[in-house]
Amino acid sequence: MGCCCNEDDEDDILKTLITAAAAAAATIAGTVDASAVISPMNSNFSALISGDILRAIFERLAAHDLARSACVCRAWHAVASDREILVGAFKAPWKLREVVGSPSSTSFWRDNGLGRFAISHKLVRGDTVASLAVKYYVQVMDIKRLNNMMSDHGIYSRERLLIPISKPELLINGTCYIELDPYAKREVAVLYLDGIPIPGLSSLSGRAATNGGKRKVIDSMRRSMQVDESTAEYYWEVSNGDARAAFSEFSEDLRWERQVNPL
Incomplete structure (x- = not known):
């Protein structure tokens, strides 16, 4: 090569x-x-x-x-x-507990600067870019840049915004989900402060409105989890079609199996 x-x-x-x-x-x-x-x-x-x-x-x-x-x-x-080594190097500086999902390219792992991470904020009535900037101690322009927003009005067409991380300690012992945000048009390691991914927001499952979409998601899950098709379908079903929840469920089962059978 x-x-x-x-x-x-x-x-x-x-x-x-x-x-x-x-x-x-x-x-x-x-x-x-x-x-x-x-x-x-x-x-x-x-x-x-x-x-x-x-x-x-x-x-x-x-x-x-x-x-x-x-x-x-x-x-x-x-x-x-090797994925295990790549993920380990990616997590190490921030003391992350886990990274769920796989990026579209392994080049994602080469940069683990703070700018590679973001907080997922579910928008509620009354939220503005300015109020979120104050809440999370970041700059308005940084939120707009991360979310590919030309103006404040872009907030009304979205269910969530990605928020730059200003406090690295938030990542300690946290779990991040690799997501391709359709509005921001970039892959980021997303942190949910409540620890619970929001179903349907910018996830693979959001593109599964048709049987063809579902098949693509299951195929992607199968490759990312490195399991057979039936196993991927099982986790898809138990998570009610939420790919992120399926990854999380699979990771929990894998962790339990390793604890029970360390060898």
């Missing part, structure tokens, strides 16, 4: 990983001296293409370093593209 990094970037990546690689190799393989220098010039370089060791290293990297590492070679790309 082609590489998206230049030679200097690759050198930087190797320098960044050198100590972690040695430590991981010593821990996992039990044969490499943690003080040894791993480089292409000695026999320990094989540690840098070992799947187990790469995984132990990449789990410690920040999202942007993980993205650069995926450009080095096929072996690195295979490990750095």
Whole structure:
């Protein structure tokens, strides 16, 4: 595959990983001296293409370093593209508990800056952009920019607004849902402050008015959950056609199964 990094970037990546690689190799393989220098010039370089060791290293990297590492070679790309590692790097700086759903492109995970997140606010009678800006301690223009609004009047045609997050501590131990907002025209990691996704708002299920739409949603759920079709259909049914609730139900069941059967 082609590489998206230049030679200097690759050198930087190797320098960044050198100590972690040695430590991981010593821990996992039990044969490499943690003080040894791993480089292409000695026999320990094989540690840098070992799947187990790469995984132990990449789990410690920040999202942007993980993205650069995926450009080095096929072996690195295979490990750095693993969903569990991508999500782990995405959550780490904000101490998120869980991220539900999958973005349309894995490039979503490369940027986990605060601007990638938003609060979902269900609009009620009397809400204005200005009042929401005061409530959430953000700027009016930031709300408009995030929601692709040209004027304040755009609020009347919507059921909810995405609110920029001004307090990072809100994300601690929180659950975010990857959503493509049809008005904002962007994918964001959405935080529901009450912890309960709002059925029908900008979710995959909102596009399932027809049988064809339902089939597309179930197919998307099947790929995201990495389950068979019957399992995806089961979670679709128990969640009453709400894809976000289905993801949440599936995640809870998976967490319970891992606790009961850790191996």
